[in-house]
Amino acid sequence: MQLNSQQIKLGIGRTLLRLMPLILMSALTLATFWLVRKNTPPEKSALERARLHEPDYTIHDGALSALNELGNTKYRILGKQVTHYDDDASIDILTPRMRLFQLDKAPVTVKSDTGHLDGDLTVLDLIDNATIFRPAQAATVTEPATLRMLASSSYFKVLINDDIIETDRPITLEQGMSMMHSTEGGVFNNVEQSMTLSGQVKGRIERAPRGNQ
Incomplete structure (x- = not known):
């Protein structure tokens, strides 16, 4: 068909x-x-999102304080400029200065040109011209007298919760008239307010004046 x-x-x-x-x-x-x-x-790729690290606010002459379980100041961080980042909650600090407090002991001050505080507020990196300073302290009922102490390095890491300051860079330690130099850094224990040097250590040790012993 x-x-x-x-x-x-x-x-x-x-x-x-x-x-x-x-x-x-x-x-x-x-x-x-x-x-x-x-x-x-x-949509940004995962790599692009990971690279996104931009400040969400900046504070001039900023301060950050924390209290211990007794309500006393445990530490205080000051900075000429404090920049907070939203992606990881970390903080960059220009000319940071941190004071660490221990009951019945002289407060310890650490500072540097720049600093970085992690988002958990547990680690403070102090970079360039970093120092640890503890003033001399007269003897008390519970504590012996201590000499002025100054430790200098290009870098210090403050482990805030552990009350420890450490570095693996060369460090110079002055205590009273004594001066020591370590090639591999050292550890400062803020609870005991003592410094342990690592690696090759050279320097001189001077006896403290009898009135300070």
Whole structure:
């Protein structure tokens, strides 16, 4: 049986009519997808997100203090400029100065040109011209007299919760008239207020005046 052109056209028309809902739905889906893609900002890659480290606020002449379980000041951090970062809650500090307090003992001051405090407020990195200073203290009922102490290095790490200050860089220690130099750093224990030097240690030890012993 032969089909004439009129029958062929009629068959094609009926087929298109049956497919019309599917065609319209597909067109609508494509249009919706295009609009969503056009109005959605490009997503940053994981690497780009990891690299995003921008400050959310800056404080001039900022201060941060913490109290111990008795309500007394345990430490205080001051800085000419304090910059906080939102992505990891860390803090950069310009000319940081930190004071560590122990009951019945002279407060210890550490400072440097720049500093970085981690987001957990547990580690303070002191960078360039870093020093630890403890003033001389007269004898008390519970504590013996102590001489002035000054430790200098290019870097110190303050482990805040442990009351420890350490470095693996060369360090110079002055205590009274004595002076020691270590090639591999040392550890300062703020609870005992004592310094332990590592590596090769050279220097001179002077006896304290009798009145200070």
